[in-house]
Amino acid sequence: MLFDITNLSKVYGDRKVLDIPELTLEKGKVYGLLGPNGSGKTTLLEILSFLLLPTTGQIVYDSRKVDYSEGFLQWLRREVVIVEQHPILFTTSVYKNVEFGPKVRKMPKDRRERVVHEMLDLVGMREFAGARANRLSGGETQRVAIARALSCSPKVILLDEPTSNVDIENQIAIEAILRDINIQKGISVIFTTHNTSQATRLSGNIVFLFNGKPASSIYENIFTGPITADGNGDKYCSIHDKLKVAVRTNKTGYVKISVNPMMIKVLPVQAADAGDRRLVGRVIQLTDEGGHVRALVDVGLPFSVLLSQEEYKRAPILAGERVALFCPQESVEVM
Amino acid sequence: MDLLIDSFISAILLLKSLDAGVCAIVLVSLKVSSSSTLIASLIGIPAGFAIAFKEFRGKRMMITILNTLLALPTVVIGLFVYAFVSRRGIFGPLDLLYTQKAIVIGQVILIMPIVTTFTIAAISRIDERYRKSAMTLGATTLQTAGVVFREARFGIMAAVIASFGRVIAEVGISMMLGGNAKGFTRTMTTAMALEYDKGEFVLAVALGLVLLTISFGVNLFFNYLQGRTRV
Numbered sequence: 001m002l003f004d005i006t007n008l009s010k011v012y013g014d015r016k017v018l019d020i021p022e023l024t025l026e027k028g029k030v031y032g033l034l035g036p037n038g039s040g041k042t043t044l045l046e047i048l049s050f051l052l053l054p055t056t057g058q059i060v061y062d063s064r065k066v067d068y069s070e071g072f073l074q075w076l077r078r079e080v081v082i083v084e085q086h087p088i089l090f091t092t093s094v095y096k097n098v099e100f101g102p103k104v105r106k107m108p109k110d111r112r113e114r115v116v117h118e119m120l121d122l123v124g125m126r127e128f129a130g131a132r133a134n135r136l137s138g139g140e141t142q143r144v145a146i147a148r149a150l151s152c153s154p155k156v157i158l159l160d161e162p163t164s165n166v167d168i169e170n171q172i173a174i175e176a177i178l179r180d181i182n183i184q185k186g187i188s189v190i191f192t193t194h195n196t197s198q199a200t201r202l203s204g205n206i207v208f209l210f211n212g213k214p215a216s217s218i219y220e221n222i223f224t225g226p227i228t229a230d231g232n233g234d235k236y237c238s239i240h241d242k243l244k245v246a247v248r249t250n251k252t253g254y255v256k257i258s259v260n261p262m263m264i265k266v267l268p269v270q271a272a273d274a275g276d277r278r279l280v281g282r283v284i285q286l287t288d289e290g291g292h293v294r295a296l297v298d299v300g301l302p303f304s305v306l307l308s309q310e311e312y313k314r315a316p317i318l319a320g321e322r323v324a325l326f327c328p329q330e331s332v333e334v335m
Numbered sequence: 336m337d338l339l340i341d342s343f344i345s346a347i348l349l350l351k352s353l354d355a356g357v358c359a360i361v362l363v364s365l366k367v368s369s370s371s372t373l374i375a376s377l378i379g380i381p382a383g384f385a386i387a388f389k390e391f392r393g394k395r396m397m398i399t400i401l402n403t404l405l406a407l408p409t410v411v412i413g414l415f416v417y418a419f420v421s422r423r424g425i426f427g428p429l430d431l432l433y434t435q436k437a438i439v440i441g442q443v444i445l446i447m448p449i450v451t452t453f454t455i456a457a458i459s460r461i462d463e464r465y466r467k468s469a470m471t472l473g474a475t476t477l478q479t480a481g482v483v484f485r486e487a488r489f490g491i492m493a494a495v496i497a498s499f500g501r502v503i504a505e506v507g508i509s510m511m512l513g514g515n516a517k518g519f520t521r522t523m524t525t526a527m528a529l530e531y532d533k534g535e536f537v538l539a540v541a542l543g544l545v546l547l548t549i550s551f552g553v554n555l556f557f558n559y560l561q562g563r564t565r566v
């Protein structure tokens with residue numbers, strides 16, 4: 001077992017940002033930590049990197065209980081390395097950045113040189129070896145940061161939203177690198193993302209987080225609004241000026257709701273009339289997610305809809321097409 | 336205006352002639368100021384580093400006190416050190432009064448808060464991610480400190496430059512603890528004060544020009560160093 005976590009929590013002031021009763025991560029696998037912003041993904045990743053101490057709880061790493069003594073932490077950090085969401089490179093050359101890890105480990109110079117070049121080759125940045133690290137683009141910085149982390153020969157690499165700030169070309173390159181290092185070098189990879197398709201593309205093992213807690217599935221389409229009732233006693237959550245979603249709840253006032261993207265029905269726009277609760281909007285994005293098609297529909301707010309390949313083939317929709325969405329009561333969870 | 340122009344021309348001529356007396360004064364000034372800057376840097380930079388790096392009780396109060404010490408008048412330091420090194424002081428037997436060492440002691444006290452507070456400011460401004468990056472890449476605490484130091488090097492260099500500028504230009508400590516003895520403890524500023532008292536305006540201006548030229552030279556040197564270390 002790589003990480004065995006029990007009753008882990010992290011509290012800032014009076015706010016509990018992480019509360020994980022139990023979580024187990026195995027060696028040699030790729031894990032995706034999936035959750036919306038503020039779900040505790042980064043906090044969990046920083047705790048797993050041993051840079052941040054939890055408020056309570058116990059972590060067992062590779063069958064050894066973590067006791068947070070400085071010497072032990074130092075040893076752990078030489079096995080587990082994190083690449084932050086916005087990595088910062090030292091204000092020196094790309095080469096010296098990648099050389100840093102082997103150098104602090106007192107690796108001989110000739111071997112160090114080999115490792116640096118191998119890692120720069122791996123991320124496709126060899127020709128940038130002599131370049132100033134602080135003058136690279138976002139995607140190049142991310143790739144050098146990954147090379148710098150890999151040059152430490154870690155057993156585990158943690159990446160915080162590795163592709164959130166890079167263009168599609170770099171995104172594909174980074175995903176390929178992560179796959180390669182896991183398969184070829186056997187390095188365990190744990191990354192955070194709020195992109196479901198990336199998580200499924202890269203990893204068969206997804207840990208969902210919501211409000212700092214592990215969740216059974218991803219909460220998507222999260223909106224906030226007041227609960228209102230009509231004359232028939234039917235309740236709605238007003239998520240926007242003219243957007244109402246039917247809910248089943250005893251709560252009153254402002255609530256947070258999540259609409260399950262797999263349960264939203266996509267209908268032809270003609271099926272919607274003014275008195276209806278259907279949401280009319282334009283399809284702004286269609287993505288293949290291996291077995292499913294994800295459609296992003298702008299109804300005033302972006303709604304993510306997940307259609308099975310069969311559903312999609314039965315009633316295909318096009319990007320730019322106007323469609324109506326129907327959110328059945330059972331698709332809406334009041335949180 | 337004529338007086339200024341005449342003084343300026345005479346000053347240039349005096350410098351051109353490489354007058355032995357002026358050279359001696361310049362050398363004493365440089366020696367004393369460099370020594371005090373070096374000693375204050377060797378103590379102040381690590382102290383500033385430790386204060387910025389560590390979290391401890393009373394940290395804010397300590398920074399406030401250091402900031403207050405920035406306004407310490409040279410005369411007060413002169414009096415304070417005098418009380419220790421005069422014949423009746425506890426360090427009296429060491430015969431430090433009216434020596435270059437006494438000036439250095441006073442000047443170190445003067446600029447230590449400058450080096451320390453500037454270092455604290457330089458380190459505190461450094462992005463937290465540098466420290467985290469070094470740690471996750473397996474650096475020890477000392478190696479991590481080295482990374483932060485490297486990233487803060489321009490700010491720390493500014494601390495050293497400001498301190499050198501402060502000591503080479505001060506007069507109170509040099510006068511009170513050095514005694515302005517010709518050839519021994521006469522610095523540019525004490526010589527200027529003396530020449531002014533004597534009505535020798537030309538020599539005073541000449542020394543003023545030398546002082547500014549040296550400051551300019553030192554800044555050029557540091558500027559060159561900054562250029563070399565910038566990647």
